[in-house]
Every structure is written in structure tokens, then in C-alpha cells.
Amino acid sequence: MTLKKTLRHRLLSIMAAAALPWAGLLAPVAAQPLTDADRALLDMRQAFAKNNSAQLRAALPQVLGHPLEPLAAYWELKARLETASPDEIRAFLNRYAGTYYEDRLRNDWLLLLGKAANWPLFLEELPRFRMNDDREVQCYALLAQRDRQGADAAQQVRSLWLAQKKADDGCAAAAQYWLQTRALPAETAWHRARWAMEYNQPAVASQAVGMLDPAWVSLVNTIHTNPERYLDEKVTAIRTRTKELVTLALIRLAVRDPQAAAEEADKLRWRTQLTTEEQSWVWGVIGKRLALRLSDEALAAFAKAQNRHLNDDHLGWRARAALRAGAWEQVEAAIAAMSASQQAEPVWTYWLGRALQARNTPDSRKQATALYQRIAGAAGFYEQLALEALGQTITLPLAPMPLTAAETQAARDNPGLQRALKAIQVGLRSEGVREWNYSVALHTPGGMGERELLAAADLACKHEVWDRCINTSTRTQNEVDHAQRFPMPFKDAVIKRAREINLDPAYVYGLIRQESRFIMDARSHVGASGL
Structure with a gap:
């Protein structure tokens, strides 16, 4: 049995022993009864999944005035967006201005306009796109303005296209154009x-x-x-x-x-x-696949590749294989070949420091210390390891100042957060999570400030939406509230049951947090469900 399978088996056994007897104790807070409008909304989601425009159109009047009316109206219009007129689309955008679903529909419309090469309308609407996180839209934007683009446009298209996970139209069209011009x-x-x-x-x-x-x-x-x-x-x-x-x-x-x-x-x-570059890429894939299987032959495969021809993903796996073998010189060489952005990640900054430390020369020890100092702190695992490497004590940062009444009220009054909570409450969790994430990260440039994030996390905690509480709180960099990041719902019940089966409650909480973020209906990759 592989190490991965062994860990999964043990994890499932622990979760079965720890979680199943608590089913009655850890029931979610009683939900409010669904209204007729709530039920109509749930029916509309099913109709949207089936692209049933007639059913969506018939159900829409039943949810007018509902807090989630923007979502219902989005479903109805999105199902027939390809045939909707620009005036009808703009009427929707104006009616629901400032909402997530206004910008969501704008995103959808920009994709249609780009595919149709309707550049005048596309360029007119593009500046209003607040999320601006769709690579395909970005590719269309470069294509729409290709006559005014500088020499770096081809490189922008290259980066966007190579980052796309699926076969799309926008980045493919842009890549096709720049391939034909030979700029790519x-x-x-x-x-x-x-x-x-x-x-x-x-x-x-x-x-x-x-x-x-x-x-x-x-x-x-x-x-x-x-x-x-x-x-x-x-x-x-x-x-x-x-x-x-x-x-x-x-x-x-x-x-x-x-x-x-x-x-x-x-x-x-x-x-x-085959060229050296082609062979290196092949051996990079072979080495990675062997490393994933914890094979001792991974390093030998990587040795047949030149680091300068490996991408960051393959270099990461070469470094991991070298770490597993204790081959510090190869760890150092693999990390040194990574891009500057990947090298700057705390995990690789730390391991480069360890590799330099293993070289054990005055100069290498000095370099290692400088790397540790660059990332040392209490924010993350490798940051804490760097503190230990410097001989410093890991201490929790001071708790932030308590939220003011004005800060908590601003979070309660935030319409996007309110819609998100309502969606989760009626059973539209995925839709609620999307609107929540948009509200905290994308509605305004740069997202919410740290105090706003703490207030939003507090709102989620009070509504027992623990995954959003944790996720939102962990976005802060300087003001760290560990009570939000590591909540302890059902504390008395968890501690009581953990002691009955001789488990450390902290371990149980860590397991639940890792597997489900305290989402009641979550299902893990090992088959466990609930908390």
C-alpha cells in the first residue's frame, strides 16, 4: 500500500470513529422555513441547469422583491443571452448596478461580444468590468486593440494562453493572430x-x-x-x-x-x-511522475534533464525528489533555476536556505541566514520554520483591536454579504460563496481593507458560516485574528466526545478544519461527509 493510500485509510478510520457518533450533537443551526419565493428560486436553479428559458421566464415574477432577485434575473437573462438585445442587457446592468450579478453578466456579455468580434461594443463595456479576472476577456481586449498594441502584446497573449486550463476561443483567437504575424x-x-x-x-x-x-x-x-x-x-x-x-x-x-x-x-x-530542450521536457515529466509515486528513480530521471529547460512545476518536483533523498546540492540547483517569482515563495526560500546551510561554509551560512530573515514570521508554516532556524521563538502576533460598532454595522449593511448569506441560508451555497468572495475581494479595486475583512469574517462567524469566516479572515496580512481563523464550533460537544474516544480535541478540530472548513454538507476525498 502506498504512503498516500495509507494516510487516506487512517484518515478515513479516524473520521469514521470521531465524527459518526456526533451526528446528533453537531446538527446545523435550525434553518429558517423556506418561503414560496425561496422555493421558486430553488426551482429556477434547476431550470437554469437545464437551460429551460420558458420555465425561468415564468418563475421570475415570483421572486421579484426577494433579496436574491438579482440572481434570479441573471439566470433568466443568461439562459437567452445570445439572442438578447444590447438595450435589454444594459437595462439589466443598470437595474442591478453594483451587484455581483451585474458584473457576472457583463463578463458573459464581453465573452459573446469578443467571440462575435463586435469590438466597438466590447471596448465600450470593457472599462466597466470590475472583476477583470477573466483571461479570455483579457485576450479579447488585446485582440480588439491589436493595431495599437506594443511589442509586448505577443508576450502577454503567450502568458494568458499558456495559463488557460481549457480550450477557449478568446486566447486561442489572440494566439492564432500573433502566430500568423510571427510575433509569437x-x-x-x-x-x-x-x-x-x-x-x-x-x-x-x-x-x-x-x-x-x-x-x-x-x-x-x-x-x-x-x-x-x-x-x-x-x-x-x-x-x-x-x-x-x-x-x-x-x-x-x-x-x-x-x-x-x-x-x-x-x-x-x-x-x-531530439533536441536537448525536448529531451529535458520529457525527462521532467518522467521525473515528476516518478516523484509522485515516491520512486527512488525520480532523481535519476531528472538528472537526464537540464534545469534551464525545465519549467517551474518540474523544477519544484525535482527539488522535492532531492529533498526526499537528502541531496542538498541538487535541491539548491533546482531552486536556483526556478523563476524569480517561484523562488520568492516561502517554501522555496526556506529550502534554499537549508540547502545553503548544508553546504556549511561561512559564506553559505551567511546567505542562508539572509534568506531566513527575509521570510521569518508567524504568518505561515515555512515562515515559522525560518524563525526556528534563526533561533527565535515562535509567538502569536498581538490580537487586533476589537471591531467598532461602526465597522460591524458596515459589514451587516453590505448588500453583497447579505445576499451571500441569504443564498447559503436557502440552500444555494455555491452561489452564495461566489457572491461572498466577490464582495470581499473584487467589488472594489484591491478588495476590502484589513478592518473590513475582519468585520466581514465576524459577520460570517456570527451566522455560523465557518468556511467564509476562516477564508475571509485569512486574507488579512497584518491584523491577524486567530479566533476567526481557528474557530471552535460545538466546543463542548467536540471536547466531550473526543475525550470519550481518547483523542486530542485539538487534533479533531484540525482534522475537521482541514477536511471541511466546518461546512455541514461537505464531502471529503476519502468519502467522509458532514463535519
């Missing part, structure tokens, strides 16, 4: 296809390669289905296209069977015909 090199499309093969996204791989030549799409599909056959039938890889297709096949094979991929990649014909 063909290797960008191949890199996207490589990522897609590694993450089992055949539609993404086909879309990317199809931009270079539609005739190659069938080959990509064949590779995804049966990479072994494609590799067996290939002897030479002289042309760039063939080299890249062989690389895709080796990546796909590595995902399915890293041992077989290692044997294949080590064959003379691929070692002599």
Missing part, C-alpha cells in the same frame, strides 16, 4: 500542446497544434490514444514537426507509465534526434 513563435503552440498532453487535455493539444497545421490534428489524437504505437512506427525525427510529435508521445506515455517512458526516451534514436 510556433514553439509556443507546441509548449501548450505539451502541457495539455501532461494534464490529459486532448482538446487543448489538438487546438494548439491545429493552429500550426490542421492536418496534424489527427496525429495528435492518435498520440493521445496510443502513444506507444506512434513511437513504435517512428524511426527518424528529423523535421521539427516530427520531433515535437515524438515529444508529445513521450510525454503522454510518461503520464500513463513513467517506467516505460524512461525506457523509450533512453533509446538511441531519441537521444540523438
Whole structure:
């Protein structure tokens, strides 16, 4: 049994022993009875899921005046957005101005306008888009203004396109344009296809390669289905296209069977015909897959790749494999090859410090100390490890000043937070969570300030929406309220039952927090449900 399976088995056993006898004690706070309008709203969600425009239109009058009317009106219009007139859409935007659903519909409309290349309307509406967090809209914006873009536009498109997880229209259209102008090199499309093969996204791989030549799409599909056959039938890889297709096949094979991929990649014909960059990418995937299996052969696979050709994800797994083996020189080399942004993450800052410390020279020890000092603090796990490495005591930051009456009242009066709580109360949890997150992070540029976040978290705590309480409170950087971040609902019942079964209550709370964030209807990856 693998370590991962063993941990899952133990976790499930503990949760079964600890949680099931508490079912009666930990029942959620009694919900308010649903009104007719609440029930109509729940029916509308089902109709929206089925794209039943007629049912949505018929039900909408029943929820007029309801706190969640903006949501109901959004569902009704979104279901027929492709045929709605600009005047009708603007009427919705004006009526529900300032709400999450106004900006949500604007996002949807911008995607339609971009797909239709209706650039005048698109550019007119774009500045009003408050969330501005949709990569596809950002790609359309670059495409809409392509004649006025500078030399860095192609690089912006590259970053956005490579970050997209699915095959979309906006970033694909922008990438296609800049590929045709040759401002974006063909290797960008191949890199996207490589990522897609590694993450089992055949539609993404086909879309990317199809931009270079539609005739190659069938080959990509064949590779995804049966990479072994494609590799067996290939002897030479002289042309760039063939080299890249062989690389895709080796990546796909590595995902399915890293041992077989290692044997294949080590064959003379691929070692002599693929470029160093192509081979490094393949060995990066093989090394990662072996590392995920806790295989001792992971480091040997990574050793056949050059760090300068590995992406941040593969470098991270090379560093992890080296840590597991105690190979500090390789840890240092892998982290040093990462991008500046990834190196700056506390986890890698700390481990680079440890690697330098292991070198044990006066200069390396001095460098390690400087790295620890850069991140040391009580904010996170690696920050605390850095404190310990410096010989300092981990202490909790001072609790923030109590919220004022004005601050708590402002949170209670926030219409977005109120709608979010109402949605959760009637059973529309996902919709409520989205509006809550929008209200605290995206409604205004930069999101809420720290005191506003504490007040919003306090509001969630008082309504026993513990996951939003925790999530909102952890957004603060300087004012840290541990009572919000680590709440203890049902304290008496938890402590009593934990002692009965000889478990540390702190461990039980940590387990519940990790698995469900105290969401009553949560379901974990090991099958446990409830708290």
C-alpha cells in the first residue's frame, strides 16, 4: 500500500470513529422555513441547469422583491443571452448596478461580444468590468486593440494562453493572430500542446497544434490514444514537426507509465534526434511522475534533464525528489533555476536556505541566514520554520483591536454579504460563496481593507458560516485574528466526545478544519461527509 493510500485509510478510520457518533450533537443551526419565493428560486436553479428559458421566464415574477432577485434575473437573462438585445442587457446592468450579478453578466456579455468580434461594443463595456479576472476577456481586449498594441502584446497573449486550463476561443483567437504575424513563435503552440498532453487535455493539444497545421490534428489524437504505437512506427525525427510529435508521445506515455517512458526516451534514436530542450521536457515529466509515486528513480530521471529547460512545476518536483533523498546540492540547483517569482515563495526560500546551510561554509551560512530573515514570521508554516532556524521563538502576533460598532454595522449593511448569506441560508451555497468572495475581494479595486475583512469574517462567524469566516479572515496580512481563523464550533460537544474516544480535541478540530472548513454538507476525498 502506498504512503498516500495509507494516510487516506487512517484518515478515513479516524473520521469514521470521531465524527459518526456526533451526528446528533453537531446538527446545523435550525434553518429558517423556506418561503414560496425561496422555493421558486430553488426551482429556477434547476431550470437554469437545464437551460429551460420558458420555465425561468415564468418563475421570475415570483421572486421579484426577494433579496436574491438579482440572481434570479441573471439566470433568466443568461439562459437567452445570445439572442438578447444590447438595450435589454444594459437595462439589466443598470437595474442591478453594483451587484455581483451585474458584473457576472457583463463578463458573459464581453465573452459573446469578443467571440462575435463586435469590438466597438466590447471596448465600450470593457472599462466597466470590475472583476477583470477573466483571461479570455483579457485576450479579447488585446485582440480588439491589436493595431495599437506594443511589442509586448505577443508576450502577454503567450502568458494568458499558456495559463488557460481549457480550450477557449478568446486566447486561442489572440494566439492564432500573433502566430500568423510571427510575433509569437510556433514553439509556443507546441509548449501548450505539451502541457495539455501532461494534464490529459486532448482538446487543448489538438487546438494548439491545429493552429500550426490542421492536418496534424489527427496525429495528435492518435498520440493521445496510443502513444506507444506512434513511437513504435517512428524511426527518424528529423523535421521539427516530427520531433515535437515524438515529444508529445513521450510525454503522454510518461503520464500513463513513467517506467516505460524512461525506457523509450533512453533509446538511441531519441537521444540523438531530439533536441536537448525536448529531451529535458520529457525527462521532467518522467521525473515528476516518478516523484509522485515516491520512486527512488525520480532523481535519476531528472538528472537526464537540464534545469534551464525545465519549467517551474518540474523544477519544484525535482527539488522535492532531492529533498526526499537528502541531496542538498541538487535541491539548491533546482531552486536556483526556478523563476524569480517561484523562488520568492516561502517554501522555496526556506529550502534554499537549508540547502545553503548544508553546504556549511561561512559564506553559505551567511546567505542562508539572509534568506531566513527575509521570510521569518508567524504568518505561515515555512515562515515559522525560518524563525526556528534563526533561533527565535515562535509567538502569536498581538490580537487586533476589537471591531467598532461602526465597522460591524458596515459589514451587516453590505448588500453583497447579505445576499451571500441569504443564498447559503436557502440552500444555494455555491452561489452564495461566489457572491461572498466577490464582495470581499473584487467589488472594489484591491478588495476590502484589513478592518473590513475582519468585520466581514465576524459577520460570517456570527451566522455560523465557518468556511467564509476562516477564508475571509485569512486574507488579512497584518491584523491577524486567530479566533476567526481557528474557530471552535460545538466546543463542548467536540471536547466531550473526543475525550470519550481518547483523542486530542485539538487534533479533531484540525482534522475537521482541514477536511471541511466546518461546512455541514461537505464531502471529503476519502468519502467522509458532514463535519
